[in-house]
Amino acid sequence: MIRVQIIACTLPVEQTRMLNRESGRIYTATLINHYRTYRKAAHVWLSPLKHDRVLKAFCGPSFLHAHSYQAAQQDFYEACKTAKALKPSNPLARYPHKRKFFHTTTWKNTGIKVVDGRMRLALARGHEPIWVALPDHLATLPVAAFRQVQLVYSHATKRSCWHITVEDGVVPQPTTDTGMMAVDLGEIHPAACTNGAQATIIACRELRANAQHRNKKTADLQELIARCQPGSRRWKKLVASRKRLQAQTETKQRDMLHKVSRAVVEEATAMQAGTIVMGDVRDVADNTKTEKRLSRENRQKISNWPHGQLRQYVTYKAAAVGIAVELINEAYTSKTCPACGQRNKPKGRNYACSQCGFVGHRDNVGSTNILSKRMTGHLARMLPCETVTYRHPFRRASVVRSDKRHVAGASQNPHLVIPSANDGLPGLEESPAF
Numbered sequence: 001m002i003r004v005q006i007i008a009c010t011l012p013v014e015q016t017r018m019l020n021r022e023s024g025r026i027y028t029a030t031l032i033n034h035y036r037t038y039r040k041a042a043h044v045w046l047s048p049l050k051h052d053r054v055l056k057a058f059c060g061p062s063f064l065h066a067h068s069y070q071a072a073q074q075d076f077y078e079a080c081k082t083a084k085a086l087k088p089s090n091p092l093a094r095y096p097h098k099r100k101f102f103h104t105t106t107w108k109n110t111g112i113k114v115v116d117g118r119m120r121l122a123l124a125r126g127h128e129p130i131w132v133a134l135p136d137h138l139a140t141l142p143v144a145a146f147r148q149v150q151l152v153y154s155h156a157t158k159r160s161c162w163h164i165t166v167e168d169g170v171v172p173q174p175t176t177d178t179g180m181m182a183v184d185l186g187e188i189h190p191a192a193c194t195n196g197a198q199a200t201i202i203a204c205r206e207l208r209a210n211a212q213h214r215n216k217k218t219a220d221l222q223e224l225i226a227r228c229q230p231g232s233r234r235w236k237k238l239v240a241s242r243k244r245l246q247a248q249t250e251t252k253q254r255d256m257l258h259k260v261s262r263a264v265v266e267e268a269t270a271m272q273a274g275t276i277v278m279g280d281v282r283d284v285a286d287n288t289k290t291e292k293r294l295s296r297e298n299r300q301k302i303s304n305w306p307h308g309q310l311r312q313y314v315t316y317k318a319a320a321v322g323i324a325v326e327l328i329n330e331a332y333t334s335k336t337c338p339a340c341g342q343r344n345k346p347k348g349r350n351y352a353c354s355q356c357g358f359v360g361h362r363d364n365v366g367s368t369n370i371l372s373k374r375m376t377g378h379l380a381r382m383l384p385c386e387t388v389t390y391r392h393p394f395r396r397a398s399v400v401r402s403d404k405r406h407v408a409g410a411s412q413n414p415h416l417v418i419p420s421a422n423d424g425l426p427g428l429e430e431s432p433a434f
């Protein structure tokens with residue numbers, strides 16, 4: 001399977017800037033000369049494949065590897081292609097027209113070698129190559145596995161990193177397991193999994209806390225920014241810190257979602273599932289305001305809920321172990337009573353039926369109904385499992401640091417530990433420790 005691995009770049013800043021500045025120069029020269037030719041030579045539209053020599057003459061010599069050089073030129077033509085494809089549906093789409101002082105540098109497989117666990121990235125003849133130390137899981141791969149390397153700079157974090165595209169040699173084999181696992185995506189518990197006999201709830205409250213933290217801090221910064229003169233030194237500083245905050249929270253979120261999706265796929269393997277059935281929540285945030293379906297607070301929660309990203313991560317991680325992912329319409333799966341079929345609106349984390357008195361965990365009811373719908377075509381044909389296991393996809397900071405942090409009553413009672421495994425259990429909901 002082809003995967004992109006991101007590792008930090010430890011090159012000196014001057015060197016990374018020099019590389020990406022050179023790529024930017026080639027990109028810009030291509031752009032300028034492309035339009036100049038178009039204007040002056042009776043609308044001749046150059047292309048990198050047909051006009052390789054012409055373009056090379058335009059851009060002049062460079063210290064980059066010949067294929068890195070071509071990659072910078074091709075990027076301009078790729079952007080033209082994208083604009084052309086967008087034009088019919090989007091009248092605002094424009095062909096690339098801005099000069100770039102910096103541009104991501106790309107090494108194709110011809111410029112990459114691996115020697116003793118280090119990657120050698122070639123530059124033009126006569127220039128010393130660049131050496132990159134590889135982490136263990138990449139160092140053992142053969143040279144042929146490395147397809148492409150990019151030096152990517154993030155404006156938000158002000159750091160560069162290597163994006164390494166590798167073919168890891170893993171050929172996904174369809175699994176021999178024939179079971180089925182239903183997943184109910186939730187806003188508090190990102191995923192509730194069940195196969196009818198076992199139920200596991202993946203709990204990760206940090207996901208929502210992270211989004212709320214970002215929203216609050218962004219609002220604070222926004223207020224300060226609004227008071228400044230646009231373009232002033234203070235304004236620039238505040239805008240930069242807002243960008244940095246958003247980049248940091250996004251990185252955290254991505255990390256957590258990868259861990260949650262890994263946990264979901266591990267659960268599916270443990271439950272011997274060949275298929276994962278997921279509730280389709282893609283339109284959950286549509287028209288919530290116009291139809292007055294949700295309050296302002298809940299609208300914010302729903303719009304911050306990264307369900308699409310999670311679904312994407314689960315899908316590709318499941319594909320790597322031969323498990324298929326199906327989407328199913330999840331209408332009424334969390335409202336219908338699994339025992340009698342009556343529709344109730346669940347309150348908090350618990351589901352209680354006003355007709356038959358059934359009581360259960362809300363997310364467990366949702367996932368069981370999804371499973372029932374997929375297997376029988378109807379809701380409420382299966383009862384949820386009585387015992388629910390809670391699983392946290394990673395070790396949490398609050399647990400790791402529990403010995404250092406001040407917890408009310410902790411000094412009197414050294415055995416008091418902040419609850420970890422039972423997060424989300426009924427009754428703990430209002431606990432001030434959270």
Ligand SMILES: [Zn+2]
Pocket residue numbers: 337338339340341342353354355356357358
């Ligand atoms: Zn009922």
